[in-house]
Amino acid sequence: MILDSKIPEGPIEKKWTKHKFDGSLVNPSNKRKFDIIVVGTGLAGGSAAATLAELGYKVKSFCIQDSPRRAHSIAAQGGINAAKNYQNDGDSVYRLFYDTVKGGDYRAREANVYRLAEVSANIIDQCTAQGVPFAREYSGYLANRSFGGAQVSRTFYARGQTGQQLLIGAYQALSRQIGLGNVELFCRHEMLDLVTIDGHARGIVTRNLLNGELATHAAHAVLLCTGGYSNVFNLSTNGMGSNVTASWRCHKRGAGFANPCFTQIHPTCLPQSGPHQSKLTLMSESLRNDGRIWVPKNKDEKRPANQIPEEDRDYYLERIYPAFGNLVPRDVASRAAKRMCDDGYGVNETGLAVYLDFKSAIERMGHAAVEKKYGNLFEMYEQITGDNPYETPMMIYPAVHYTMGGVWVDYNLMTSVPGLFALGEANFSDHGANRLGASALMQGLADGYFVIPNTIGNYLADFLNVEVDASAPEFEETLKNVQDFTERLLNVNGDKTPQFFHRELGKIMWEYCGMSRTLEGLNKAIDMIQELRKDFWEQVRVPGDCKDINQALEQAGRISDFIELGELMCKDALNREESCGGHFREEYQTENNEALRNDEDYSYTAVWEFKGLDKEHELHKEPLTFDYVKLAQRNYK
């Protein structure tokens, strides 16, 4: 595997312009000679499919849901960043670039991040023109809010439904192209393999989830826009259908997988209520602005929270981090909560929760002010838990939320398989070891609306008048492969449900490859996962058959990929003998329990090459250099 990041020459602020100018163009009448497959209809896939079709390419768009509008992007709440500097508070492309590289704990590529910041402003214009109802001031101008990791107000939002509104914008643009006949839409189709010919991506194999039919689709390029892999932990804030299958199967066909261990854990989620738990719900981080986090001082505390007097409460964040208190960054807050619970101070029936208390806020600001600021969130909390946060403290616990790692891509968003591109959360590119709030929506739309339409031509130009069609033998072979795999799943005929294995995997990942990791734990996890994989293939039972709607079969296939990915995540975490961003190795911390980076030895992107199921992955390193941003250690005391 050769990793060439293809970063353009020249000063950082000129790279993108120069690259666009230097790139090959496909003239408008030739564009319709190219077929492009876009897998996924979230912010990344929806925006890419719509834009490429507007340009004249022939596009096929795939998603697993019943409608493109239901991609998981719909669930994003908080907002989207853009360097508009409408607030005149000193924001700029350079500052957004700087904040993102720093927030990512210096493990992202400078050139990519700069480009992201550069196109961010266009996203807001584009979405507004589509009719996205961003919040406005009384004057009619766009409103902004501030978000973690930034000292300026650059976050645009649409009530608490920013992801929904942005996705509907992209969905409408896509729908228009479908209506015009420029995009062929395949809902309820799951990509199960990549077809490569002479090393180039030339198509995919899909399963129609309504009747089980396997089919092949040919194209000059394939775009993976299939989202993140947080569900490797079983419980996460991602939707039930979010999965790694498309990315993982491309990985097995030669696409390098980068930094798989970089995952983000969000501190303010609702705790699990019992073994029936199916997913976790995010509560806005803004709650930490006024809520105080605490646990009882006594491990065997039995009194209800609102009857525990002040002297028996430990406001541990305020105690340990007096300067930042409850507002320490996501990873620091998450780890502290885990430590308290591991030490036996956790609350809730499960012992896996801490209190987030608004008592002093209500005393200080008054009930009405708290309600104005947090009313919706309190309502949502009450709807889910049945408790009233005005009277009794909320209970929260960290949950897996986002994956920074993903399919490796170069500056053109092309993976190590020529002709295969990856966009949005599916790629690894812009957030380093930690993503700042409101930057994922920005990246997904930047990739789809503004980057790929300008970079894909570089690749395609060489294949003008080259026919691709699904009659090549590689298509039949790949299809057969999928068929065999499906039959294998159905024929294990064991006695355990697929969900059982997902739960087991989730427990291992959360325990040993979650918020904090150790050499010992990771080694143990690798053994356990290998064992689990063996058990899966001996004991899973998938009812029904493959010629019908079969949700257990869909699930089983995805879980088998998660098991393989889980092992690689542990290996990646084991390899990275430093702590950075979301990756915390207990052996590498400062005296104050902060992440201790090792820039000397680990200032690289770890890219893993698949060598065969029972063979070791091969590690490739893409060195990271920082010409603009100064490396520094974080400190929140």
Next chain:
Amino acid sequence: MKLTLKIWRQKNAKDAGGFKSYKLDDISEHSSFLEMLDTLNQQIMNSGDEPIVFESDCREGICGVCGLVINGVPHGPGRGTTCQLHMRSFKDGDEITIEPWRADAFPIMKDLMVDRSAFDRIIQSGGYISVNTGSARDANEKLIPQKDIEKAFDGAQCIGCGACVAACKNASANLFTAAKVSHLVVLPQGKVERSERVINMVEQHDKEGFGSCSNQTECEAVCPVGVTVSNISRMNREYARAKVKNFFNATRGGDKCKK
């Protein structure tokens, strides 16, 4: 808690289908309604049978994919989607009936899963603003009063779940269609295409086999996000306006032809 469930089972679109009874013994009141169904499915699978097909994804009330008729009411008791419903809304010993959305335009695919692609086709017929990527002006160039944004939002927040159709005696999708028409027409950037948009969308709505609106407002009552029927009035006005405009354009065009 202990429960008896009467659940609609149907093998495929052609099968007649029917109710089947299930018993559940040990359900936590903290569990969500869909988690209760997950538990039942694990139980069914452990006994070697095929689990009940139902859909869900976000489980937070925003993707719009879940949607069951619970004891005769789309999304069950209380405001919100099926996935936002918790078992504490029920009592120990309750019998609960669970059915799919029922409407000709939403064929049942299996058990509790229906086909709502008709909604996508309504949007494809005109539910957008025609702007190509890259051609947009600065977002602050046109000021939009806050109250217009709020009005647009009332329609824009629709999650496309289809409860409005399931609740309507005529299986009309007027609330869904009107939500999109309203969202776009109250914004300045959506006004240019207002006439074609409303005509095309209404025609597509009818073509899909949705019924007509008889102002019973059951749709509003079950909408999990609170889209209001005022959007339907706005759509009707827009439609009338567009038809009148078309009529005059046609007569004028006709005159021209005569000359």
